[in-house]
Amino acid sequence: MNVSLRQLRAFLAVARQQHFRRASESLHLSQPAVSRHIAELEAELGLKLFDRNTREVVPTEAGRYLESAIGRVLDELEGVLAHVHSESERRRGKVHVASVPTLSAGLMPQCIADCAKRYAELTIQLHDQSQTLVLDSVRGGEVDFGLAIDPMTAGEFDSEVILRDPFVVVCRPDHPLARLGRVPWRKLHGQRLVLLDYSSGSRRLIDEALARRGIEVDIVQQTGHTLTAFRMVEAGLGISVSPALSPPPSTLVARPLTPVEHRNIVLLKRRQRSLSPLAALVWERLRALAAEWPAGGTG
Template identity: 60%
Template sequence: MNVSLRQLRAFLAVAGHRHFRRAAEALHLTQPAVSRLIADLEAELDVRLFDRSTREVIPTEAGRYLEQALARVLDELDGVLSHARTQADPFRGRVRLAAVPTLSAGLVPAGIARCAAEAPSIEIILRDQNQAQVLDAVRGGEVDFGLTVEPATHEEFDAETILRDPFLLVCRDDHRFANGPSLAWPALSGEPLILLDHASGSRRLIDAALARQGVDASVAIEVGHPHTAFRMVEAGLGITITPALSLDALRPGLVALDLTPEEHRNVTLLRRRARSLSPPAQTVWNAFRDIALTLA
């Protein structure tokens, strides 16, 4: 059935005004054009929609049914089209973002705050998840993009590294390591380490750094978040290796030292490969890139 939206809108205008000329004026069309649209619609539906006289135009029974049904359907269609139109506005819309916990605490608040100031009509929905969950959410299209540690493979993603985040040592201020501003990695051999578990994107990189630097690692406790690791360190249960962005959770009584030579993780924005971002999602992506530049 070849029925156009133009024909349907013309039908509703005639049904509402009960007059071809007034309907044409409302649609900013000529009366013959409106008459042709109605005639074509009646021919396509194979039913008479109006009884016409010299004084008035009255919908037939089929016309009355179509008028009631179309008014609801076209209202819904207008809503759908209006929503789609807002998605073309880079400063309006909804953006879904997933981020690993250290970035949710250390980078995401500044990015969301910038968007709230510069694009207040963008609604940002954040998922605070571990590395594997963030990758799954991006892969499955559940979020527009992810903010994460650089994954082991980029085969399924388009990625942009926005920040090098160095790994630091955190210990109590009464620990023997607390005297200097930095520490060589081999000094960690045999020390009880409190490390993030393997659900974290950083753990793979920390293990690789320990092996690369010849550290005989002794992992005493594995935790899910740097905040928990810091509490364990406070209790005197060991020392921890943590990304610099996690230091916002550091409390009095703990100190952070540079580890030499520097080992770092790449903070990365990820989206599905060959999938473009919506304009508002691109705005948020750019905001996080700019925030990372200021941190760098």
């Protein structure tokens, strides 16, 4: 049968209102259009659905049966269609995420690729920034949320730790520390170090780990990016302490530091501000991907 939703909606409105004019008003259609839909439906079914007179429109026995059956079905169908539309709208648009460089190069590419496969109409705009700028972007509402090292600023942001990223020592294969399976922090005493500068959230944590142990080092260079630090290590300028999520090139080796010191990777947003449904979707994907990340999860 060639029965349309428009015809069924028109039928249901007339059956409930028992009046063509009131039915047409409720549907925001003209009265002739509603009459036409009813006539077409009756012709398709080969049944008379209404008894009409000058004062009212009364469903026939067949009309009453159709009203009771189709009302429930149409209500369910409207709910299904509304849900599908809502899901479609929820996954269409752009989400702005600010991320520190080590995570922009590590966790974010996988998230962007994963979301591209799952949600074709969702675009993630990555803002690759230093720790300070990530916090400023979140604070100023320039991005939906940030991915950063825990700033330890109680109460300023709503944040969630999603990953604990341990620090490693990075050196050339011919360096004496490369022969060790794990490197005690005390072995760094007196070493020439190439470290990230203070625009990185990691530097404060590295300094604190050294200071707690009374370890004195010779900081020969400070850089804004781990890749630059690695190139300096390759050139023989010294060794480096780096997050495990930022692995060195194959020309260098990374060894775990013991006891383990790590940086907390957090998702953070403006305090007491709700994420849009789209941004919440990306937040959840980052949380799920971090839980599977080999660097250690949130335990």
